Amino acid sequence: MSQVVLLADDDAAIRMVLNQALTRAGYEVRPTGNISTMWNWVSRGEGDILITDVAMPDGNAFEVMPKIRKLRPDLPMIVMSAQNTFMTAIRANEVGAYEYLPKPFDITEVLSVVARALADVRKPTTGQRSGDEPADTMPLVGRSAAMQEIYRALARLMQTDLTVMITGESGTGKELVARALHDFGKRRNGPFVAINMAAIPRDLIEAELFGHEKGAFTGANTRSSGRFEQAEGGTLFLDEIGDMPMDAQTRLLRVLQEGEYTMVGGRTAIKTNVRIVAATHRDLGQMIRQGLFREDLYYRLNVVPIRLPPLRERVDDIGDLALHFLRVAQRDGEPVKAITPEAIKLMQNYAWPGNVRELENLVRRLSALYADERISVEIVQNELNITDRPTGSSSNGVVDVSVAVEAHVGQMLGEYEPNLPPAGLYQRVLDRVEAPLIAMALNACGGNQIKAADLLGLNRNTLRKKIRVHSIEIVKHSRRGH
Ligand SMILES: Nc1ncnc2c1ncn2[C@@H]1O[C@H](COP(=O)(O)OP(=O)(O)OP(=O)(O)O)[C@@H](O)[C@H]1O
Numbered sequence: 480m481s482q483v484v485l486l487a488d489d490d491a492a493i494r495m496v497l498n499q500a501l502t503r504a505g506y507e508v509r510p511t512g513n514i515s516t517m518w519n520w521v522s523r524g525e526g527d528i529l530i531t532d533v534a535m536p537d538g539n540a541f542e543v544m545p546k547i548r549k550l551r552p553d554l555p556m557i558v559m560s561a562q563n564t565f566m567t568a569i570r571a572n573e574v575g576a577y578e579y580l581p582k583p584f585d586i587t588e589v590l591s592v593v594a595r596a597l598a599d600v601r602k603p604t605t606g607q608r609s610g611d612e613p614a615d616t617m618p619l620v621g622r623s624a625a626m627q628e629i630y631r632a633l634a635r636l637m638q639t640d641l642t643v644m645i646t647g648e649s650g651t652g653k654e655l656v657a658r659a660l661h662d663f664g665k666r667r668n669g670p671f672v673a674i675n676m677a678a679i680p681r682d683l684i685e686a687e688l689f690g691h692e693k694g695a696f697t698g699a700n701t702r703s704s705g706r707f708e709q710a711e712g713g714t715l716f717l718d719e720i721g722d723m724p725m726d727a728q729t730r731l732l733r734v735l736q737e738g739e740y741t742m743v744g745g746r747t748a749i750k751t752n753v754r755i756v757a758a759t760h761r762d763l764g765q766m767i768r769q770g771l772f773r774e775d776l777y778y779r780l781n782v783v784p785i786r787l788p789p790l791r792e793r794v795d796d797i798g799d800l801a802l803h804f805l806r807v808a809q810r811d812g813e814p815v816k817a818i819t820p821e822a823i824k825l826m827q828n829y830a831w832p833g834n835v836r837e838l839e840n841l842v843r844r845l846s847a848l849y850a851d852e853r854i855s856v857e858i859v860q861n862e863l864n865i866t867d868r869p870t871g872s873s874s875n876g877v878v879d880v881s882v883a884v885e886a887h888v889g890q891m892l893g894e895y896e897p898n899l900p901p902a903g904l905y906q907r908v909l910d911r912v913e914a915p916l917i918a919m920a921l922n923a924c925g926g927n928q929i930k931a932a933d934l935l936g937l938n939r940n941t942l943r944k945k946i947r948v949h950s951i952e953i954v955k956h957s958r959r960g961h
């Protein structure tokens with residue numbers, strides 16, 4: 480007998496597409512466009528699995544899902560939503576969804592998730608929250624495909640104590656992610672303690688981490704607690720871990736292995752209960768090869784790696800982020816302002832070496848310095864100095880590709896002097912060219928993959944594979960002026 484899929488979505492087209500695919504895969508599908516019908520089925524004990532949209536005409540699925548979990552803990556629930564925000568991923572996880580799939584979804588992924596969920600039935604899903612719910616504010620802004628991947632990874636990590644290693648260029652939001660992991664995780668009622676290895680004199684790092692006894696060294700006039708002690712029961716954020724001196728690395732590794740430490744100048748071992756989140760903007764793999772970072776410590780810390788992409792790889796977030804920072808400025812008393820779509824476009828063509836922090840500073844500067852109500856393309860151009868880029872710009876402001884590639888490769892080679900960069904340079908450079916090429920071709924074709932494949936002269940399957948590899952977000956639209 481075939482298994483029954485309950486399918487709730489107010490979009491008839493989505494119901495049809497999923498219905499067909501699931502039926503073809505051998506399931507019996509029961510589609511509905513509203514929550515009350517879905518709840519009737521569930522409460523009568525029908526269905527083996529539920530796929531549900533969030534916002535429907537007669538209510539919000541997040542409101543009934545806790546009831547469903549209570550009534551039928553064995554019914555796996557898959558949430559689909561077009562509200563692709565951090566909170567959607569978090570909420571889906573909190574109400575006990577088996578999986579959360581942002582729209583537009585990939586049919587094959589839906590099918591594989593359904594199969595996996597049904598195979599996993601009777602294993603309990605992630606634990607449900609009780610009591611003090613986290614505030615409904617949004618710490619992380621941005622809905623690009625790249626950020627959604629990160630939200631899903633974060634949501635899965637919320638119920639765990641796993642060690643997380645966050646990497647990313649300066650200003651990409653590493654500290655913000657570390658805080659979100661704590662604030663929405665199961666240790667959120669404990670302390671969040673941060674220590675920045677780059678900001679503390681090297682010979683004081685161990686005393687800072689583990690504390691010191693009175694008289695441990697000159698100037699140690701009293702006993703002082705360390706960050707491990709302060710973070711007890713909570714999260715310890717080891718920021719700029721790549722800047723940690725070797726001997727401190729050795730000591731930290733031992734503490735992580737043994738789960739206990741001694742204070743500087745102390746004798747007794749103290750048990751520790753902290754969740755570790757580490758971050759760095761450095762290439763730790765490279766540092767290991769150069770003998771500057773302990774490989775064994777790296778593996779201890781890199782249990783769950785999270786890579787925050789630079790802002791230029793998620794230009795779709797720039798509009799959301801700019802609006803967000805404008806709103807923050809208003810809350811701080813700056814006058815109400817708007818940014819024109821053309822100005823946002825221009826920002827999307829800028830490289831943002833300082834990433835989100837640079838964008839935040841720009842918006843703060845614009846809202847404080849300019850009297851204009853609308854932030855125009857001219858103002859942004861002026862502040863970003865986009866017209867007079869030093870190299871590679873021809874008279875129309877377009878960068879010549881070969882000049883840009885030369886500059887890029889030259890910089891990479893320079894960074895690793897006197898050594899060579901890690902193997903695979905050819906592919907890495909090609910990837911950098913390929914991703915924007917495909918994204919722009921898709922955009923020019925209104926998101927139509929068949930047309931884009933023609934335009935590029937690529938096979939459709941090849942194009943689809945590359946879209947997946949580069950996590951390119953497809954926005955369907957009819958082209959302007961047509
Ligand atoms: N997704 C985001 N949504 C909203 N604000 C963000 C986001 N990402 C970063 N920010 C803001 O940008 C600034 C820089 O973020 P953060 O300090 O977390 O970066 P970082 O990666 O730790 O940088 P660094 O390597 O320089 O320490 C902060 O003010 C942060 O609030």
Ligand SMILES: [Mg+2]
Binds near residue numbers: 653718
């Ligand atoms: Mg930081």
